[in-house]
Each structure stands twice: as C-alpha cells, then as structure tokens.
Amino acid sequence: MLTTIEAMNQAVRNAGGRISEEDFLYAVKELKEADGQETTIVSLKANAFNSTRMKKAGVIRVTIGKDRQVWLADQAEALMSGNTVAMPTMSQPASPTKAFNDTPIATVQVGGVFYGVPRNSPEALAEMSDMLKSLVPKKVGFVESDRNEMRLIANRYRRSLEGDTIKSHILLVGPTGCGKSLLAKDFFAELNTPLLRINMSDGITEDQFIGTRTLIDGEVVFQDGVLTMAADLGIPFLADEINGARENILMALNGLMDTGMLVIPDDNNRVVKAKAGFMVIGTMNPPDDYAGVNAMNMATKNRFTYSIPFDYLPSDQEVKVVMQQTGFTDEEMVVNIVNMAGDLRRLKKDHQIESDTSTRMLVQLVDELRDLTISEAIRYVMLGRYSADERPQVEAAARARIADFV
Template structure:
C-alpha cells in the first residue's frame, strides 16, 4: 500500500499534549488508514521532543539515534510520535547476521517464477515512511556503512533488480535505537553489542532516552490500570526505580543487577497483581510472573527483598 502524498499540518501542543505555542506545527499525513501507522496508545511525552520534531520537519542529510538503557522507551517514543502524525513506519530489529540486502529486498519464488520483493529500506525510501533500526549496535558495522549514501539523500540503486533506482521520498526518515551510543558495551550487560564505524555515526543526531520521572511514570500507570490503588502504584514505581539504579551500577559498592524493569513491566506487574487479587501474596506472585522468573536465584532474591522493603505491609497483603 503506497503512502498518500496528501499531507496535513498538526499543532504540536494538541498532537502531543505538551506545552507549546499555538503557531508551532509539524507536517504529517492526512490519511489515517495506512496499515503501517503505529497504533496510538496512552503516552506521556517528555523533554527532548523538540529535537525529534525538528528532525522530522527537516532531516538535512542526517539520521537520528536514540540511545539509553533497555526498557527506557526509545522505540515507543518514535512510534507514538509517528502514530499522532499518521506517519507509516518500517521497524526492523537488527542482529549480528543481518545484511544490507535484508533491508533492500530479495528475490522470492512466486508461482514458479522469481519476483523481487522490496525490503523495509526500499519501501520506506520509495513511499516516504520512517525506517526504525532497533538495536542497531548489534549489526555488523561493515553492513551498516551501506546506508551512508541513502542517509545523505542519495538514490538507492538495487543492482540485483536490474539496476532499479529509488530516489528518496521527501518524507523518508531514518531512526535507530541502541543501548550504546555506538562505542560498544562498556558495562558487560549487553551481549553482542559492536563498536560502530565512526564515519557512519557521524551521520546521526543523538539523544539519550532515560527512564521516566517517577511522577510521570505514575501518571502512565494510573491511566493504564485505573483500578490500581494509588499507594500500591507509588510503591511499585519506587521498586522499579531502585531496580533500575542497581541495573545502571549506581548502588553502594556499584552492586549491579543484570535485569531491569521497564514501564511496560511495571504495568504488567500492576495488571497481574489485580488478576491474582484474593490469592496469597498477589503482589509477590505477580512480580515473579512479570519479571523475576527470568532472573537467576540470587538476583530474584535481591529484587524481592527490595520490593518487600519498599512495600512494607503491602507486600504480604491483598490488593
């Protein structure tokens, strides 16, 4: 399905629910029916939005890298901006065996004949979509170097498809996310992260996406699970922030955890706590299913100790 060329101006304050002057606008698409537009969900936009909005308005030969710890909401930030602008998205999760050809396209067998099928990069360039390369620091830097020209606005030439030339649509944008900023993993937490080519990184604008502030995250939790008692929600956020602090190596004697708690996991924990309402220790049981059953025994015990200390009598009580 081809992206419509009909554009529409959106007021930034109204579209994103932020404080902005009425005359500040961003161009998106009028068509709301494209299947690749991300689903709009409840979302609280944070400071730093202006940089992404400016990039969407004018890429100027750049791509955009969002870096930060796992679970901080890097991909969801881009997708929820796109959802409010009716901007279709091609989202790809990178890995160590991915090649540039996987992004460009390949021949497939169709009714006894071969047919070239465009990949996410070619589709996004041709139709004016956003390309998101998730976990970009897992991909071989020599393969990523093939994106240098298209990021700068040059045509994509597909030699294997008879030299097909795709000129970038004016609305084509490239975003990438990664747990490192391309310099490799210095923490030992992210297996497979590779140091990226400096010339490739030089083509990116960069922002760091941290975890939500406690009051903002509490608002997200309350909107997602409105029946959750407020005191329990506040304690869950406090537990999550202590887990994140240790995950980032900010504890005493730099004690670390190798798993963390995203906002998505907090919401899962809250939802399961209500699901197990009436059972013995529903909050503890919900935490196991939401997070700690995938931790080793030592870390599971540490996280449950944190939760018990923070939640006090609520830990063993009913929701």
C-alpha cells in the first residue's frame, strides 16, 4: 500500500508536471515544521496547499489553484486504495507538447506555471492560442499590496477590464533585477489571469510579433503572432526591454496602444480590436545609467498612461522578498546580505563601481546557501558578475557585513 508521500508524488506526476516532486516535498516539509502537523491526506487536503498558510511557512514556489489542490489530495487518496480520479478540466490548461517548451520566443504564465513558445513554430503558436482560449474567466479582484506600483497596475488593469484598452498601459523604468517583471508576474499570478511575456530585444520579427501566412496541417492559414493574439484574446502583454525592439515592431505596437486596433494587411486588412483585459506593461533599464541601452522614442513613451520610476525595495522589504523567494529561514544572514547589497549600490551611485547588485542576484545567492557556504556562494554567484577592478570592493563589502566571509 502506498504511503501518503508516495501517493502524493504519484498524483503530482499524474498532474503532468504542473508542480515538481521536489517542490511538493519541500512544501510538505516546511508546512509540517511550521504547523507541527503529521503529513496525512486529511491535513494535506485541509492545509498543505492553502496559499495563505504556505506564505506564512515561507513557501511560495508552488502555485496551484484551489480546485487543483483538492484534486491532488483526492487523487492521492484514491491511489492509496488502488483507484484513480479524473482531473478537473478547467483547473489548468492541457499539458503542452514537448515542442511547445523548446527555444522559447515568449512565455505564457497561468497562475504560477510558465510555458515557453518556440521561436520558429507556427504550430506552437496555434497551440498556445487554443490553450489561452480554453482558460477559466478572469477574476475581477485585485491583489492587496503596500507597493504603490502594484496598486497602479491594478488601477490600469481595472480600466482595461471595463473596456478602456487605450489608457491602460504602464511603463516600468528601473535598474536590472529590481523586480519590474516580477511585480507584473506576481500580480497576474495572484489573479490566476494569463500573462503573455516577451523580451523585445531578443530579435523578434514582425511575422512572430504580428503574424504570417503559414502551412498548418496541409492548409494555408494566417497564424496570429504574439501581440495579435494578446489583443484579440484580451490577455495582458508584458514587453520586457521594450526600448530594444526594432522600429517596425514599435510602429505596430504604437498603433495598437494608440487606437486599440491593429490592422493586418497580410490577412486581407483584418482589423483586430483589443478586447477588454488587454494592456501593455513595458519594462526598461534607464538609458542614462546603462551603456548601450537605447533611449525610448517619445512616440512610444507617449502611449503609456503611467511611466513609473522603479528602484530596489527598502532593505526590510527586500529581506522579506528574498526569504519568500528562497524559503531560507536565517533572517540574520539575509539581513546581512541585503545590507551588503545596499553598500554596493551606494558605491555605484557614487560612481566607484559600474555593476548592479540586483535583488535577482541576492535571491540566487541565498538559494545556493542550501549547498554552499556563504563564502563559496559569494565567490561563485556574485564575484564573476563584477569586473576585475570591482571585485576587491565587493569582497570588502562582504567582509564588513558578513562575519563568516573569508
């Protein structure tokens, strides 16, 4: 007879890999330690995947909907008695093919799950379109947050849901790794609303962005590109590094943001009207602070209702984010690491170093403390990202803040 853990692991595998066994076991371990409960099907069904309790336990790497939580527990319970339970059809999209996740040009987020869209695969774009059409309706509720930027995203998304897809666009401008994209991803993950993300500086073509005629299943059809799909289906569109886009790509985006409509000459001048829910969230690094970063032209800037300067979080909030992202529980160590990062950021503001010390880097650093000492993590995760001239100052900052760094 299967044990509880064995049954839950099998249920996770049957779920098509929506969450990994590693994340599941990590969640169970953390919740058991936090709540002092035995790991049984009853306690799992009642508590283990409750998002509020998971956040209190410092576990945020597993994000699944309530119907899926119940299904996993029911499936495990049935497996223990030798039976199976059908998966609910609307809890998550159908499992994509392997090709769907190879060499992505864009990613689609649903809840906390991401799928990649291959760069040269019209079939995968068609599959993504079908997947998005099958999703559950959006929730018209908003994430509570003390971050003003989150409130502004909620404000604009509400406008879009009410049908105003012209005045709903937001530009986030800030240093690399400070959480611009993560803020948008977290917002829509909490709503369980699909989010289509693309890196605009990654050589995307007009065919991939707008669409092109192609042969699918022996028939010539027009396959919508990622922007057309987002507008036509009312999906929020996260355009990372938007100032790196090609001019023809920006012209198409500008027209859609300005009028709420996209004209496609290659599809018999079809007019796509942006549906409620569509909005553009652009991100970029400030060009004055980064060599080689393009300044955004004023025509595109003027299409955004809000242009929000973004910076690293205050240290107390950054500590919480790093601990939540990693599940690391040694708060004193994380405080010291964040203080070290603050010292390095001040050196950059004083033009003594040029490299960023991003929140993303801190998350990666702390995550490696499961396997490395703090000295090893700083050397192998951090130092290589700074120039040879900057490394002595990084090491000095580490010694000043972290007693165990040698």
